[in-house]
Amino acid sequence: MSHFKKIPRTVVILVVLAAFGLTRAPFEDRLVRDLIDTKMVVPPPGMTVLDQMGQSALMATLGGLRPLVASFMSLRGYENFSEKNWDELHQTYQVITALEPREEFHWVNAIWHLGINATANMELDTKIPEFERKRRFFNYAQQAIEFADKGIDQIPDSVEIRKQVAEVYREKLKDWSSAARTYGEIKDLDGAPQYAERFHGYFLAKVPGREREAYDYLKGLYDKGADQHLPTLIYEVRRLEEILKIPYPERIPEADLNRNRARPQKPKSKPLPGGVIIP
Amino acid sequence: MxxxxxxxxxxxxxxxxxxxxxxxxxxxxxxxxxxxxxxxxxxxxxxxxxxxxxxxxxxxxxxxxxxxxxxxxxxxxxxxxxxxxxxxxxxxxxxxxxxxxxxxxxxxxxxxxxxxxxxxxxxxxxxxxxxxxxxxxxxxxxxxxxxxxxxxxxxxxxxxxxxxxxxxxxxxxxxxxxxxxxxxxxxxxxxxxxxxxxxxxxxxxxxxxxxxxxxxxxxxxxxxxxxxxQINEQTSMTFAGAKPQLLAKVRDLIEAESDATIVEEGHPKTTLERLFISLSKSEKEEEERK
Amino acid sequence: MSQSPPSVFEPASKPVSPFSFGRVMVIASSSVTQLVRMKTFYFLLAFAAIIVVLMSLNPPTTPAGVLSTIKRISFGTMDIFAWLFAIVSTALLIPKDIEDRTLYTILSKPVRRIEYLIGKLLGVLFVIAVSLAVMYGICALALFSRESLYIAEELGAMQAGAQYSAEEVEAQIALIQQQGLRLELGIAVLASFLKSAVVASVTIFLSTFASSSLFSIIISVLIFIIGHAHTMATSFWLYQTDNSLLVELILKCVKIFIPNYQLYSFSHGIIQGEAVSYSLVWQMTGLTGVYLVVFIFLSLLVFIDKEF
Known part of the structure; x- marks a missing residue:
């Protein structure tokens, strides 16, 4: 006891702290890895994102306030959207997605804002010279695609991110090949909508030079049974039969064209409470 | 122990x-x-x-x-x-x-x-x-x-x-x-x-x-x-009801001794604390009587 | 002064045990009373106000998105309240006892200093636990009411005209329910509690040698912030080869001396709807226990020699 008293207390405290630190470090490192693997903890943002972050967002990362700051920044993103301040919106969403990369909803919003809203604005805003509008249109669409790529890196199984970027390819860029590729990815994922497998074929059918591939695929779907005998599918198969000059005996029967006509058409967008439209 | x-x-x-x-x-x-x-x-x-x-x-x-x-x-x-x-x-x-x-x-x-x-x-x-x-x-x-x-x-x-x-x-x-x-x-x-x-x-x-x-x-x-x-070489006495004649006799007796002197003489004083307590007690009794 | 029976002074003090959990609980419950009477629970009103404001917001998104926003903001606020409360209340309690010299009265009774420290910590933890439970209750109520409302609206909208199959309706409802009130959210509250417990134990340690409450609060907040940079420090450590010696030394010190608060961010995953790994939650609880023991021991090392 008397020996213990002679050792300065500060030294004893530092030794205990260091010993504790060294003992727990390997355990904690493994725990962090496990928590990241089970998606319970978000990995730290990469260095490039750290550079882009404002001070408050960086402090949020350090202070464990990520979700809270991300939520408030989403509101800022909405403000950017209302003000049609697309460049600012792009930056805001870079920070938001860096703060909460596992939140699918942020990625989808970023793609929707840039790929659909910003590009639509560029189509309509006559105050901007046409050349500039076109350039910006493609820039924003490209930014949306970049968000989609990063989002898919973070959430590889995301149907929603793919659905959103497919819409950009389909509605804005008329990039049928990419749209077909994206729907092709969607159809193989869990929770994919039924239409994804048909859409894959429909957009493939629009790509010049891939008609044969599209025909084989869509015919395969048609052959699965009456459930698949939808008007668009039949129409596309017929169109491709014409293009590919498929011999008549191999073509699908005439009567099928009207088969599903009685079935009511779904609206393109689903109306939701509060008048919110899912794009 | x-x-x-x-x-x-x-x-x-x-x-x-x-x-x-x-x-x-x-x-x-x-x-x-x-x-x-x-x-x-x-x-x-x-x-x-x-x-x-x-x-x-x-x-x-x-x-x-x-x-x-x-x-x-x-x-x-x-x-x-x-x-x-x-x-x-x-x-x-x-x-x-x-x-x-x-x-x-x-x-x-x-x-x-x-x-x-x-x-x-x-x-x-x-x-x-x-x-x-x-x-x-x-x-x-x-x-x-x-x-x-x-x-x-x-x-x-x-x-x-x-x-x-x-x-x-x-x-x-x-x-x-x-x-x-x-x-x-x-x-x-x-x-x-x-x-x-x-x-x-x-x-x-x-x-x-x-x-x-x-x-x-x-x-x-x-x-x-x-x-x-205690001051060993001094002695104090307190009288009650002593007449001036008696006190004069005591003084004479002490002065007759060659090695004894009167250091201090006077009326004993109460402490301020005792005075305060007796006053507050009598005040209380007065109030109770009323 | 009235005449009293002699038994009042009869020397008959009770035998004293070397360590008493009863005494710890007495100190803990007195700390709880102290915190309650300092009107600390008023911050729950502020939390309730935040939830009310949050409920009145209508962000431009889907029902699942709204629920997710409510959940993330309310749980985030809950978390901040918990750790901030842990720091401030712990930093105030011991220095206040020293300043008011109440500690004289307590330590001159048959009370061990370790009992005092543990009691104070338990008192703070109890108040945090109750506060978190109340906040969770408020939040659960808000989430549940919004969720039920959305489900009813969605069902109404989807069933009108019989356009959607039963599976599609079910999938849509499941999407809302995933962001709504789920049992797993309780684990997110536990994460906040565990984090606050470590924060409180670190602050107790700081307040045993700090010269003022303000010092303990500032240092504890700093440690809290730095404690979230562990993984970043590790990746620097492992992947940056051009670090100067000083940077490397600082990073190593952070890893060794500062608690890893980042681990406790596992609540974020749960709030986002990820599946909970219970084995990891158990490990986190165990680790928290070790943190508490170590920091109470360190506090005692300082406090045992402290002279008042």
Missing amino acids: SNCAVEVKNMTKVFSKGLKKSDYVVAVDNLSFEIETGEVYGLIGPNGSGKSTTMKVALGLMAPSRGSVKVFGFDSGDIRARNEIGFLPENPYFYKHLTGAETLKFCGKLCGFRGGELKDRIAELLELVELEGAAKRRLGGYSKGMLQRIGLAQALIQRPRLVILDEPTAGVDPLGSRQIRDLILKLKEDGITVFLCSHLLEQVQEVCDRVGIIFEGRMRREGPLAELI
């Missing part, structure tokens, strides 16, 4: 003033004294003489730099020593958000009392210090005297064998002061050892069996009070 309640042996307490080893101040220097079980011991000295330090060491709030302090044979840092001590600090320091009864309950529970036994003990002590009426009031609204009384009650909660009082009457009115003095005498009557620290000499004089005078950390004089204050 000795009959000592408190045994201070060559106790030195040094406080460092800065980071340097040479930068220190000696608060208590090689102090030794003993307090016998059942006696009232007064440690007196001016502010900064080392009284409080000695007391804090006895309570285990500080460790001696050298030497030892034992309470009923236990080292003063030992929890068993503190179990025997009831302490009344100079300014009772309690949680102001607690009521009087809650304060006693808190202290009682810390000393191991529970349930009915604790309830009875609280009632008993509240009655003793005459605070039954204020038991449910928060200490934030107590006067200095009331705080002192609740402090005394908490000091006695675990039925300690030793009571340490630090300046028990500082800032208390004469009536309250008298009550505390009576209580000390009552404690003594019941065999409880009292260790009192004060710079109010008159107060010590009235209750203490033995006194130690401490100055600049060292014990200067120590012994039974009567021995310390």
Whole structure:
């Protein structure tokens, strides 16, 4: 006891702290890895994102306030959207997605804002010279695609991110090949909508030079049974039969064209409470 | 085993003033004294003489730099020593958000009392210090005297064998002061050892069996009070109803002796405290009569 | 002064045990009373106000998105309240006892210093636990009411005209339910509690040698912030080869001396609807226990020699 008293207390405290630190470090490192693997903890943002972050967002990362700051920044993103301040919106969403990369909803919003809203604005805003509008249109669409790529890196199984970027390819860029590729990815994922497998074929059918591939695929779907005998599918198969000059005996029967006509058409967008439209 | 309640042996307490080893101040220097079980011991000295330090060491709030302090044979840092001590600090320091009864309950529970036994003990002590009426009031609204009384009650909660009082009457009115003095005498009557620290000499004089005078950390004089204050070569006599003729005869008798002189002559004076108490008593009686 | 029975002074002090959990609980419950009477629970009103404001917001998104926003903001606020409360209340309690010299009264009773420290910590933890439970209750109520409302609206909208199959309706409802009130959210509250417990124990340690409450609060907040940079520090450590010696030294010190608060961010995953790994939660609880023991021990090393 008397020996213990002679050792300065500060030294004893530092030794205990260091010993504790060294003992727990390997355990904690493994725990962090496990928590990241089970998606319970978000990995730290990469260095490039750290550079882009404002001070408050960086402090949020350090202070464990990520979700809270991300939520408030989403509101800022909405403000950017209302003000049609697309460049600012792009930056805001870079920070938001860096703060909460596992939140699918942020990625989808970023793609929707840039790929659909910003590009639509560029189509309509006559105050901007046409050349500039076109350039910006493609820039924003490209930014949306970049968000989609990063989002898919973070959430590889995301149907929603793919659905959103497919819409950009389909509605804005008329990039049928990419749209077909994206729907092709969607159809193989869990929770994919039924239409994804048909859409894959429909957009493939629009790509010049891939008609044969599209025909084989869509015919395969048609052959699965009456459930698949939808008007668009039949129409596309017929169109491709014409293009590919498929011999008549191999073509699908005439009567099928009207088969599903009685079935009511779904609206393109689903109306939701509060008048919110899912794009 | 000795009959000592408190045994201070060559106790030195040094406080460092800065980071340097040479930068220190000696608060208590090689102090030794003993307090016998059942006696009232007064440690007196001016502010900064080392009284409080000695007391804090006895309570285990500080460790001696050298030497030892034992309470009923236990080292003063030992929890068993503190179990025997009831302490009344100079300014009772309690949680102001607690009521009087809650304060006693808190202290009682810390000393191991529970349930009915604790309830009875609280009632008993509240009655003793005459605070039954204020038991449910928060200490934030107590006067200095009331705080002192609740402090005394908490000091006695675990039925300690030793009571340490630090300046028990500082800032208390004469009536309250008298009550505390009576209580000390009552404690003594019941065999409880009292260790009192004060710079109010008159107060010590009235209750203490033995006194130690401490100055600049060292014990200067120590012994039974009567021995310390008596002037052996002088004698005083007080007469009642003596006529001037009788007093003249006495004066003549003394003057006849070659080696005796009258040092002082006059009417004995009451203390201001006694005057205050008698006045307030008669005032009270007057009011009651009305 | 009234005449009292001699039993009042009868020396009969009770035998004293070397360590008493009863005494710890007495100190803990007195700390709880102290915190309650300091009106600390008023911050729950502020939390309730935040939830009310949050409920009145209508962000431009889907029902699941709204629920997710409510959940993330309310749980985030809950977390901040918990750790901030842990720091401030712990930093105030011990220095206040020293300043008011209430500590004199307590330590002059048969109480061990370790009992005092543990009691104070338990008191703060109890108040945090109750506060978190109340906040969770408020939040659960808000989430549940919004969720039920949305489900009813969605069902109404989807079933009108019989355009959607039963599976589609079910999938849509499941989407809302995933962001709504789920049992797993309780684990997110536990994460906040565990984090606050470590924060409180670190602050107790700081307040045993700090010169003021403000010092303890500032240092504790700093440690809290730095404690979230562990993984970043590790990746620097492992992947940056051009670090100067000083940077490397600082990073190593952070890893060794500062608690890893980032681990406790596992609540974020749960709030986002990820599946809970119970084995990891158990490990986190165990680790928290070790943190508490170590920091109480360190506090005692300082506090045991402290002179008042």
